[in-house]
Amino acid sequence: MSGTYRRLLPYLLVLPGGLWLVVFFLLPAVQLVATSLYDPAGSLADGYAMTWAFGNYPDAIRAYWAHFGRSFGYAGLATALALLLGYPLAYVIALRAGRWQHLLLVCVVAPMFTSFLVRTLAWKAILADTGPVVGLLREVHLLAPDGRLLASPVAVVTSLTYGYLPFMVLPIYASLQRLDRRLLEAARDLNARPAQVFWTVTLPLSRPGVVAGTLLTVIPASGDYISAELLGTPRDYMIGNVIDAAFLVRLDYPQGAALSVLLLLVILVLTIGYLRRGAEEVG
Amino acid sequence: MARRLWRRVADHWVLAAAALVLGYLLLPVVVVAGLSVNRPSSRLSYDFHEATLDNWRDPCAAPGMCAALLRSVQIGFLATAISTVLGTLLAFALVRYRFRGRTALNLLVLAPMATPEVVLGTSLLALLVAAGVPQGFWTVVIAHVMFCVSFVVVTVRARLSGMDRRLEEAALDLYASEWQAFCRVTLPMALPGIVAAALLSFSLSFDDFVVTNFTSGTTVTFPMYVWGANQRGIPPQVNVVGTAMFAVALLLMAAVRLRGRRARQPAPPSRGDAGAASERPVSAEVG
Incomplete structure (x- = not known):
């Protein structure tokens, strides 16, 4: 094999995949930003003029700030709940399951193969007005006799938490699985109480998993609009619902693009802030 | 004594919590299976009414569903084939070589995974419209390959970076050509x-709704069909598909597990290449 070939080999390997990502990910992102600056007076049929209309951004925020707030509120709540629910499960699978470990992992992963939409619709049956959950809650007076769960923020957050829970469990499991168990034994030998072992050794060591899980949950959840559409009402709509309608129903491309770019920017800022804070606390 | 008691309580508290969470994860799957054998009282109702096997006997009774299903399978196979090849090449380059632009490429690979699907979908739609490309079957394939590639790279890279390179060096020392070493040692x-990356790609593509919604034009995939059906009333056959997919996933995982277990056991001497070796007493070498 010649030297030139050897030198070019990595570039040849990279070329097709890299090109695909540049053309179908990077270029569209640039076009999205361009579209967000088009003249809002144009239309899809007549074409849009590029007028660097930065005013699209404040206009979009003024019209839909409540949806943004709701998106990050619901997504934040769902992420907190997923962490609260997912940590014990990941902990048990990684450290307590023994020979059941593989089976439990399958139980976490396998539901993801049942279509996301079909599973979300199952919540419609579970939380139905005549269903067992609502019946029980009415019985114990946690819900008014005519109270419902469906078509409410409770249903949307329940479904968001459910949908992204595996993305919280798996990274935490992976980091707990990797941790050196001799450290836990050492802490116990030094008379640390189980709670102390957990708070001072286990939890800090599983931090990378918690960080990864949080991001993998909060990012897709804040852009999700399937839960709000299938289980909520327009009063529960998130920013994804608005973006979907802007592009596919109202055909207002500049506004839809501006909202999309804003969503991405907010997520970027939150992610960087979160990672930096995490790094500071560890360092 | 008190400490031991507390420890038991704490142990069981964690186990009970984990069991409840597992129940939360599995409940919708159970409900989907239940609804797959349900005859709803009316077209719009989604409550359990009456048990029947009709939905399983004729899943295609729901108008349009099987065509959508077939289209999703076609798109899934195409997207999986392309993204697995592209992603594997990228992963090899990123793990094995140092080259200019490597850091930027790493970022480019990770970025689609950190981007919400709505943003991916609307960006592509904006580009397709600006370029005057009509949306349909092939734009969906292109879009699916785009987000699957990242997951393939991450999965294959994890496998490659855990590999012992000395095995390849040994093959080269034993006069294998680079190509032979690659085909006989590295690739296996x-x-x-x-394989894991391909399975992941297929499930991501098959299940995708959001990106598909923005790039499909009038092409209807299975998730698009379910979305549309939600307004008209969901046919119970949709739950047959959900349950069947769950069953197939379980079978595949069991198969992978069994194969993995067999691979870890010492292989019996095969006839072809080990014929001469097996004439000698092998116990000393194997032991």
Whole structure:
């Protein structure tokens, strides 16, 4: 094999995949930003003029700030709940399951193969007005006799938490699985109480998993609009619902693009802030 | 004594919590299976009414569903084939070589995974419209390959970076050509990662709604069909598909598990290449 070939080999390997990502990910992102600056007076049929209309951004925020707030509120709540629910499960699978470990992992992963939409619709049956959950809650007076769960923020957050829970469990499991168990034994030998072992050794060591899980949950959840559409009402709509309608129903491309770019920017800022804070606390 | 008691309580508290969470994860799957054998009282109702096997006997009774299903399978296979090849090449380059632009490429690979699907979908739609490309079957394939590639790279890279390179060096020392070493040593060792990546790609593509919604035009995939059906009333056959997919996933995982277990056991001497070796007493070498 010649030297030139050897030198070019990595570039040849990279070329097709890299090109695909540049053309179908990077270029569209640039076009999205361009579209967000088009003249809002144009239309899809007549074409849009590029007028660097930065005013699209404040206009979009003024019209839909409540949806943004709701998106990050619901997504934040769902992420907190997923962490609260997912940590014990990941902990048990990684450290307590023994020979059941593989089976439990399958139980976490396998539901993801049942279509996301079909599973979300199952919540419609579970939380139905005549269903067992609502019946029980009415019985114990946690819900008014005519109270419902469906078509409410409770249903949307329940479904968001459910949908992204595996993305919280798996990274935490992976980091707990990797941790050196001799450290836990050492802490116990030094008379640390189980709670102390957990708070001072286990939890800090599983931090990378918690960080990864949080991001993998909060990012897709804040852009999700399937839960709000299938289980909520327009009063529960998130920013994804608005973006979907802007592009596919109202055909207002500049506004839809501006909202999309804003969503991405907010997520970027939150992610960087979160990672930096995490790094500071560890360092 | 008190401490031991507390420890038991704490242990069981964690186990009970984990069991409840597992129940939360599995409940919708159970409900989907239940609804798959349900005859609803009316077209719009989604409550359990009456048990029947009709939905399983004729899943295609729901108008349009099987065509959508077939289209999703076609798109899934195409997107999986392309993204697995592209992603595996990228993963090899990123793990094995130092080259200019490597850091930027790493970022480019990770970025689609950190981007909400709405943003991916609307960006592509904006580009397709600006370029005057009509949306349909092939734009969906292109879009699916785009977000699957990242997951393939991450999965294959994890496998490759855990591999012992000395095995390849040994093959080269034993006068294998680079190509032979690659085909006989590197590729077989990387294969579990590549297979896992392909399975992941297929499930991501098959299940995708958001990106598809923005790039499909009038093409209807299975998730698009379910979305549309939600307004008209969901046919119970949709739950047959959900349950069947769950069953197939379980079978595949069991198969992978069994194969993995067999691979870890010492292989019986095969006839072809080990014929001469097996004439000698092998116990000393194997032991």
